[in-house]
Structures are given as C-alpha cells and as structure tokens.
Amino acid sequence: MRLTIDHRTTYRFTAPQGRVVQLLRMTPRDTHDQTVAEWNIAVDCDARLRQHRDGFGNLTTMLYAEGPLDAIEITVVGEVVTSSSSGVLHGTFEPLPAPLFLRTTPPTHAEAALTAFARETTADRTPIAALHALNAALHERFAVVDGRPEPGLTATAAFVRDAVTTRDMAQMFIAAARAIGVPARYVTGYCDALPNGRPTPHGWADAWVDGLGWIGFDPTLGLSPEEHHVRVAVALDAAGCSPVAGSRLGEGRECLDVEVQVSGQA
Amino acid sequence: MGTAPFDEIMGAGDADGARPELRELCGWLTDTPDGELRRRQQSAETTFRQLGITFAVYGESEASERIIPFDIVPRVFLADEWARLSEGLVQRVEAINAFLVDIYGEQRILKEGVLPADLILGNAQFRPEIAGIRPPHDVWAHICGIDLVRTGPDDFFVLEDNARTPSGVSYMLENREAMVRLCPELFAKFRVAAVDSYPDRLLETMRSVAPRGCGGRPTCVVLTPGHYNSAYYEHSFLADSMGVELVEAADLVVDDDVVYMRTIEGRVRVDVIYRRVDDDFLDPLVFRPDSMLGVPGLIAAYAAGNVAIINAPGNGIADDKAIYSYMPEIVKFYSGSEARLPNVETYRCREPEALRYVLDHLDELVVKLVDGSGGYGMLVGPTASKAEVERFRAALIAQPERYIAQPTLALSTVPTLVEQGVAPRHVDFRPFVLSGAKGVQVVPGGLTRVALREGSLVVNSSQGGGTKDSFVLMAEQGTMTQSMSGIGGGMTQTLRGGML
Numbered sequence: 098m099r100l101t102i103d104h105r106t107t108y109r110f111t112a113p114q115g116r117v118v119q120l121l122r123m124t125p126r127d128t129h130d131q132t133v134a135e136w137n138i139a140v141d142c143d144a145r146l147r148q149h150r151d152g153f154g155n156l157t158t159m160l161y162a163e164g165p166l167d168a169i170e171i172t173v174v175g176e177v178v179t180s181s182s183s184g185v186l187h188g189t190f191e192p193l194p195a196p197l198f199l200r201t202t203p204p205t206h207a208e209a210a211l212t213a214f215a216r217e218t219t220a221d222r223t224p225i226a227a228l229h230a231l232n233a234a235l236h237e238r239f240a241v242v243d244g245r246p247e248p249g250l251t252a253t254a255a256f257v258r259d260a261v262t263t264r265d266m267a268q269m270f271i272a273a274a275r276a277i278g279v280p281a282r283y284v285t286g287y288c289d290a291l292p293n294g295r296p297t298p299h300g301w302a303d304a305w306v307d308g309l310g311w312i313g314f315d316p317t318l319g320l321s322p323e324e325h326h327v328r329v330a331v332a333l334d335a336a337g338c339s340p341v342a343g344s345r346l347g348e349g350r351e352c353l354d355v356e357v358q359v360s361g362q363a
Numbered sequence: 364m365g366t367a368p369f370d371e372i373m374g375a376g377d378a379d380g381a382r383p384e385l386r387e388l389c390g391w392l393t394d395t396p397d398g399e400l401r402r403r404q405q406s407a408e409t410t411f412r413q414l415g416i417t418f419a420v421y422g423e424s425e426a427s428e429r430i431i432p433f434d435i436v437p438r439v440f441l442a443d444e445w446a447r448l449s450e451g452l453v454q455r456v457e458a459i460n461a462f463l464v465d466i467y468g469e470q471r472i473l474k475e476g477v478l479p480a481d482l483i484l485g486n487a488q489f490r491p492e493i494a495g496i497r498p499p500h501d502v503w504a505h506i507c508g509i510d511l512v513r514t515g516p517d518d519f520f521v522l523e524d525n526a527r528t529p530s531g532v533s534y535m536l537e538n539r540e541a542m543v544r545l546c547p548e549l550f551a552k553f554r555v556a557a558v559d560s561y562p563d564r565l566l567e568t569m570r571s572v573a574p575r576g577c578g579g580r581p582t583c584v585v586l587t588p589g590h591y592n593s594a595y596y597e598h599s600f601l602a603d604s605m606g607v608e609l610v611e612a613a614d615l616v617v618d619d620d621v622v623y624m625r626t627i628e629g630r631v632r633v634d635v636i637y638r639r640v641d642d643d644f645l646d647p648l649v650f651r652p653d654s655m656l657g658v659p660g661l662i663a664a665y666a667a668g669n670v671a672i673i674n675a676p677g678n679g680i681a682d683d684k685a686i687y688s689y690m691p692e693i694v695k696f697y698s699g700s701e702a703r704l705p706n707v708e709t710y711r712c713r714e715p716e717a718l719r720y721v722l723d724h725l726d727e728l729v730v731k732l733v734d735g736s737g738g739y740g741m742l743v744g745p746t747a748s749k750a751e752v753e754r755f756r757a758a759l760i761a762q763p764e765r766y767i768a769q770p771t772l773a774l775s776t777v778p779t780l781v782e783q784g785v786a787p788r789h790v791d792f793r794p795f796v797l798s799g800a801k802g803v804q805v806v807p808g809g810l811t812r813v814a815l816r817e818g819s820l821v822v823n824s825s826q827g828g829g830t831k832d833s834f835v836l837m838a839e840q841g842t843m844t845q846s847m848s849g850i851g852g853g854m855t856q857t858l859r860g861g862m863l
Contacts, residue, residue: 118617118659120648145619149666152494159663161618192495194470197484333491342648344659 098180098324099134102287103358104173104298106341112349113165117144119343122285122330123173124148124156129180129188131328136175142166154190155330155338164347171341177327184321186303186311189328195305198280202334205283207272208253215273224279224306228314229321231273235266236319243297245355246335263291263300264335266316270302271334280305282331284313285338289361290325291317296357300335301326325361368773369515370787371438382516384441384836387552392436392778392785400780404435407541416537416596431534432829437542437549438777438790438811442838448511448519448794449805451704454694456507456796456803459526459681461697463503467494467677477696478689486686488679490642492649496666499574500800503675506565506637507796508532508810512707513775520707520772522791524682524690527674528639531810532795533597536561536604538832539808549834556807556835562604564797564806565637569605571799572671573634581634583607584624586615588640598639612640617660620667635671642676684733684767685711707772713764721768722759725752728768729820730759743820745771774820777831779813789814791822792833807835 104123125133138146144162151157162169201207207215218234219227239261246264252272255265267283274281281304288299301315301322313322322328332338345351369375372389374382381389411430440448465471466483473480483489508529510522539558543550566583573581587598589611602609608624615633616623623630643651646661664670680686686693688709694702710717710728721728725744732740742755759766776787794809811831812822822828 116616118648120660120663147620147663147667149663150495152491152496159620159660161660163618193491194473194480194484196480197489197491199481200485200487344647 098178099362100177100179100287100289100325100327101358101360101362102173102175102177102327103356104287104340105170105354105356106173107168107170107354107356108343109168109352109354110166110345110347110349111352112347113167114345114347114349115164116346117160117162117164117166117169117343118345119160119171119341121158121160121171121341122151122155122338123171123340124158125175125177125286125327125329126154126156126190127188128186128328130182130186130324131180132178134176134178136177137173139172139174141168141170141172144169152192153331153338154192155332157330166347179324179327181323184313184323185309186313189311191311195280195311198282198305198333199275199278200333201272201275202337204249204251204336205268205272205275205334206251206253207276211253211256211269211272212276214256215276218273219277225309225312227277228274228279228304228306228312231270232314232316232321233319235270235273235316239266241266241292241317263297263317267300267302268335270304270314270316274302274304282333283335283338284328284331285335285340286329287327287357287359288315288318288322288325289359296359298340298355298357299326303331327359368787368789369513369518369775371513371775371777371790373778373787385439388437388439388549391549391552397780397784400435400785403545404433404780407433407435407538407545410541411537414537414596416533432815433538433541434779434788434813434815434829434831435542435545436778436780436785437546437832437834438792439553439834439836442836444516445807445835446838447517448704451519451702452509452794452796452805453803454698454700454703455509455521455524455690456504456798458690458694458697458702459504459507459524460502460798462693463526463675463678463681464497464501465697466680467496472693472696475696477692478686482685482689483680486680486683488677488683490677490680493662493666493677496662497668498572498665498675499668499671500572502572502671502798502800503678504681505568505572505673505675505798507798508793509704509796511704511792511794512772513790513792514772515775519704521690521704522707523684524687525793526678526682528641529793529795530594530597530639531793532561533600534810534830535795535806535808535833536600538830542832553834554837556837558806558808561795561806562601564804565601566605566607568797568799569635569637569671569673571801572673574668574671577632577634582624582631583635583637584610584615584633586610586612586636586638586640588644592639594639601637612644612658615658615661617658617664620660620664620669622658622661622664622670633670635673637673642679645672645676684731685713688767707769710768712759712766712768717768718759718763721766722756725756727771729771730755730766730768733765733767741821743771746819771820777811777813779815779829779831781815781817786817788817789820789822790831807837809833 147159149157242260246262252268255261271281303311330338504526508525569583585602622633647657649662691702712718728744730742774789779788790813795806811833814822
C-alpha cells in the first residue's frame with residue numbers, strides 16, 4: 098500500500114518569541130514492511146535543522162529558529178510504501194534490549210484496577226493470545242473520542258472513564274502489558290483507517306513476545322497494525338516520543354494547531 | 364565491634380602509643396595546649412563563615428545555613444599507604460568508566476550475564492535517552508569522589524562511588540589553606556603533598572576532553588543551578604580558581620547543535636561544561652519538560668560531539684547503591700583482575716535470603732535506602748532506638764528492593780578536638796579522582812569527614828559530622844614522588860590503557 102502523508106504543525110504565539118528550539122520526532126525509518134519513498138520536513142521561517150538519532154533509535158530533527166517569531170509552521174510531506182506481516186515487526190532498528198520496556202513511567206503505571214483487569218483478561222492464555230485479548234478488551238470497553246489528549250492524563254486515570262483518546266488507549270495497553278510482565282512501548286505514526294473523524298497523528302503500542310519479537314497492537318482499532326499504519330517513533334510513553342518537544346524564549350502563550358492528511362492507495 | 368578500632372595516629376591503641384611514623388605528630392598534639400588548638404580551630408571556622416562555605420540542612424525550616432565544623436587535628440596518610448590506595452582508586456575509576464562506555468553502548472556485561480539485566484534496564488538511573496551517545500574521548504566519569512572507610516593500616520573499603528557531581532573538593536582546598544596558615548609548624552615537620560594544584564588539574568582534565576577540532580584553547584565553563592544551591596560556594600570557588608566563567612542555564616544557548624554562552628561581547632562558543640546540575644535539569648527537551656533550569660538542545664549538541672559535559676549525563680547508573688554491590692564483579696570484568704579496593708560486604712534485600720538475614724540482624728547492621736543520600740533514610744542498628752529498628756523492619760518487609768544492608772565496621776578513628784579535649788572520633792574519606800583523555804590521576808589529599816559525637820559512625824554533615832584536613836606524606840627523596848616544587852608533586856598518574 099502507498100500512503101501519502103501531509104502533516105502540518107502550527108504554533109501561534111500571543112507575543113513574539115526571541116528563539117524557538119524544538120526536537121522533532123517526525124521521520125520514519127525503513128523497516129521490512131515500510132519503505133520511505135519520500136520524506137521532507139519544511140519550516141516556514143529561517144530555521145536551522147540538524148538530523149539526529151536518539152537513544153531509542155528514532156530519527157530526530159533539531160530545529161533552531163531565531164525570533165522575533167509570531168508563529169512557526171512545520172510541514173511534513175512524505176510517501177511510504179507498506180506491506181503486511183500480521184503485526185509482527187521485522188527489520189526495525191532496535192538499539193535497546195526489550196526488557197527495558199518493562200519499566201513504568203508515571204503515565205503508564207498501572208494501579209490496582211487496571212492491573213486486575215489485565216490479569217483477568219489474560220489469565221490462562223498463551224502470551225500472544227493474552228495480548229490480543231487485552232487489545233480486544235480495551236477496544237470493546239472504551240469509546241474513542243477525537244480531539245487532543247488531556248495533558249498528563251495517566252493510564253490509571255483514563256481507565257475509569259468511558260471515552261478516551263487513542264493516546265490513552267495505547268497507554269492503558271502498555272500499562273496493562275507491563276503489569277503482566279510483558280515489555281511494551283508507545284508508537285507514534287500515521288494511519289489511514291481510523292474510524293470516523295478527521296485524521297490525527299496516531300498512537301498505538303508494541304508488545305514483546307519471546308520467540309516472535311515486537312508485535313504491534315492498536316487498541317483504538319482492536320487490531321494489530323497492518324499496511325494502514327506508518328511507524329515513526331517509539332518510547333516508554335506518549336510524551337517520550339511526541340512529534341514535537343519544544344522550548345521557546347518569550348512571553349505569552351502558545352496555541353497549537355495540527356492538521357494531518359493521510360491517504361492510502363492499494 | 365568488640366575490640367578497639369584502629370586509630371590512624373595512635374595505632375592499635377597499645378600502650379606504646381603512636382604509630383612510629385607519626386610520633387612527631389603525636390608529640391605536636393601533646394605539646395600544643397588544647398586552648399591553643401581551640402583558638403586556631405575557631406579562627407578557621409570564622410574564616411569559613413566569612414567565605415560563606417555553608418550548607419543547607421534539609422528538613423530544618425529556619426537558620427538552616429550552617430558551616431560544617433572544622434577539626435584542627437589533621438588526618439595523615441603515609442606515602443606507601445597512599446601509593447597502594449591510589450592504585451586501587453585508579454583501577455576502580457577506570458572500571459567505572461569502562462562500565463559506562465559499555466552499558467550505554469554494546470552492553471557486553473549484560474550479554475555475558477555478569478550483571479542481571481533487569482538491575483540495569485529497570486533502574487531509573489540508566490537513561491535510555493542518551494544510549495548510543497559517545498562522549499568526546501570516551502570519558503564519562505571525569506570527576507569521581509570515592510567514599511572510603513578504613514579499619515586498619517592497609518584495610519580500606521569503598522562505601523560509595525560518587526560519579527555524578529561529587530562535592531566537597533572546596534573543603535579539601537580551604538581546609539588545607541587554613542592549616543597552612545594556622546599550623547605552619549606541621550608543614551615544616553612533614554613533607555605534605557600539595558593539593559592546591561587541584562584547580563589546574565581539573566582545568567587540564569576539562570581541556571583534555573574538549574571535542575576534537577575545537578582548536579587550541581577550548582572554552583570551559585562551570586554550570587550551576589544558582590546561588591540557592593547548597594554547594595553554590597563550591598561552584599563559584601571552582602570557577603574562580605580555574606579562571607573560567609560560572610554560568611546558569613539561562614546564560615547558555617544552543618544553536619545549530621553548538622553551545623554558546625551569552626556575553627556582553629556577543630556569543631562565545633563553549634566546548635566543555637563542568638555541570639553541577641542533575642541530569643534531570645540539563646535539557647528540558649530530553650529529560651524533564653517542566654525544568655526551567657535546563658538548556659534546550661544541550662543533549663543534541665553533546666550527541667553531535669560539539670561539547671563535552673562533565674560528568675557525563677547518565678553516570679548515575681555507575682554509582683547507584685543497587686549497582687554498588689556488583690562493583691567487585693564489574694572491576695574484574697573490565698580490568699581482568701580482582702578489585703584491589705574491596706567493597707563493604709553488602710546484603711541485597713531484593714534477594715529473599717539476604718532479606719531474611721537482614722531482618723534477623725537489624726540491631727547489628729547499617730540499612731540504607733538504595734536511592735537515598737546524605738545519611739537520610741538510613742538505620743544504624745547498634746545505636747538505633749527500638750522504635751527506629753521496628754520502623755525499618757516494616758519498611759523492609761514492604762519494599763525490600765529499596766534497601767541494602769551492611770555490617771557496621773569498626774571504622775578507624777583520628778584524634779579530634781572535642782569539648783573534653785582531644786579524643787578519638789570515627790572518620791571516613793573522600794579522595795577525588797580525575798579522568799581525562801590522557802589518563803586517571805588521584806589528587807594527593809581529599810575530604811576527611813569525622814563523626815563528632817562519641818561513638819557515632821555517621822559522618823554526614825547533615826547529621827553532625829565535621830571535616831579535617833587530610834595530609835598525604837611524600838616519600839623520601841629519590842623514591843617515587845617529586846619534590847614539592849614540581850607541579851605534579853605526589854600525583855599518581857597512569858596512562859589510559861597503560862599498565863602501571
């Protein structure tokens with residue numbers, strides 16, 4: 098499948114900024130099932146961009162822009178060719194051992210109710226069946242709402258709600274998987290098969306199964322990612338691989354606008 | 364604890380008195396009236412107060428800026444004792460560095476099963492964010508303060524490896540200055556290795572690890588969290604004595620992966636940063652996003668090889684108390700030989716058998732929080748109240764993995780001026796070890812901390828500890844050290860990778 102992606106991120110500032118420094122995690126890598134045919138990051142002001150690779154193996158870009166800046170727009174345009182292998186990842190760049198992803202972080206720490214849910218859902222199943230069951234159970238239990246995720250909402254806090262965002266779905270999956278001893282991590286990327294609503298940057302999870310390796314699970318869809326997904330970055334939680342980590346030097350507030358178009362052709 | 368502890372000046376406490384090499388010091392102590400010693404001690408403390416060498420006591424609301432008490436009676440290391448100790452320190456610090464290179468790189472030590480992988484991978488001090496980064500010249504632990512205790516002439520044990528931002532070196536220097544001023548006769552009697560070249564040595568170390576290609580004279584700075592930090596005096600003291608800028612995060616900017624310092628003449632490129640801020644507050648884009656103290660882009664500049672950060676981010680994994688108990692294995696793995704400096708025997712409470720032993724012997728052991736410091740979260744069994752012991756018992760049962768335990772050692776004592784006169788008090792020792800591109804060196808001196816309360820084994824300044832000057836005696840002419848006029852007098856230096 099050929100996926101065309103157009104991802105615009107705009108920050109508008111209520112007062113001019115002296116400098117903006119941002120860390121962008123916006124560049125996908127090639128894997129066995131994902132070939133990046135074209136990829137370009139453009140900024141609408143005079144900015145210096147530097148390519149890096151972070152500790153998780155993600156391709157990152159440092160953006161340095163001098164003010165005065167009233168706004169900054171980052172445009173990512175690209176084309177990725179994907180194939181399907183039932184969610185099992187092949188050929189991803191893995192600099193860190195899987196057990197690192199057993200580590201919990203504040204947003205992905207499972208407290209009693211979520212841990213109990215994870216245990217009940219997965220009891221007496223093989224590891225792979227357990228993870229599919231967890232994925233399906235989360236998918237059935239929650240309505241997925243559009244819109245921006247609530248800052249700082251933890252997996253445990255999301256678990257008592259009825260409707261959550263895709264980020265919360267993925268973080269609950271991760272917290273639950275770790276609670277039953279399975280390494281799991283957050284994945285950011287794009288998907289052209291999201292139910293209703295406008296496309297957004299998407300988030301799902303990878304979980305580690307001995308003998309198989311990393312396997313993708315998308316609790317928003319209740320499926321494992323197939324050729325409709327483009328992986329961009331991974332980390333311990335959503336904040337660790339968010340597309341933009343930024344800092345600015347200046348007064349006032351910022352207003353963020355994100356627009357994503359993803360279109361797929363078989 | 365039964366027998367009398369080793370006294371570093373008086374020896375094993377036998378009737379003959381002082382150790383032969385230190386009879387003269389003993390004589391000085393007897394000949395100088397207590398009142399005179401006290402007068403000199405007060406003079407030193409007055410100077411320290413004027414200089415502002417204070418520290419903050421956590422948990423105290425008012426009047427919390429204190430000076431650390433200074434004791435006028437020095438602690439002395441003989442030349443051959445020091446030579447042996449230095450070899451052990453160099454070996455230890457080389458191993459710490461090799462460990463950091465490996466653990467953030469290939470992880471051979473995990474692949475070969477020498478350390479349990481979860482001990483590293485599950486430890487918050489292992490920072491995946493910086494995995495794969497190679498610091499300039501592969502040096503990570505530029506400044507180590509290795510905390511030691513002693514039980515006999517050549518019996519030293521490592522208590523703690525401080526490989527993050529060890530403090531205390533300003534006490535080594537200020538204490539020496541006070542001693543030279545107040546007790547000049549001691550320096551006439553003994554050939555004491557100089558410590559005042561430390562700032563030059565530190566600057567030389569910093570310059571040696573400057574990124575390649577930064578030209579002949581790298582720009583070095585000291586990065587402080589600010590004047591409210593309890594060690595601010597030391598930060599400004601070190602910057603001053605090295606003749607480099609003392610900066611705060613707001614003085615630094617990163618542009619195009621290069622670090623600059625803002626000055627009135629414009630931006631000046633910075634090549635080496637001696638940071639005295641924790642990893643969490645280095646770069647808000649990579650570590651804590653809520654940090655106002657950091658420099659956005661610093662880690663990118665570091666990853667690009669454009670700046671050296673001293674000590675390297677991520678070092679906490681090397682001096683973590685949970686890792687400590689594996690240091691003998693770590694030293695052996697990287698150096699190929701047994702550790703010359705042993706650890707204090709350590710029970711890892713995460714292991715059920717060790718936990719059982721610890722719970723059965725709480726009144727004999729020292730129990731420590733794996734992630735505690737400064738003497739907080741610590742139980743000293745033999746001197747603790749019943750209630751304290753029971754509180755720790757409950758805590759250990761609830762979260763055993765958070766604790767380690769060690770036997771209480773018969774720590775050495777040094778005569779110390781107390782209210783009743785001169786009396787033995789327990790001490791520990793923090794020597795400072797510098798690692799640069801050209802090798803590892805041990806500064807001939809260090810910070811001696813003394814527990815001022817009779818019988819107390821807790822030397823932390825927050826718990827009523829004081830400091831002493833630490834003399835390292837130089838060998839007789841013609842043996843191994845240079846004369847005092849030589850810049851490197853008494854420094855032990857090995858070449859990286861060399862066999863010395």
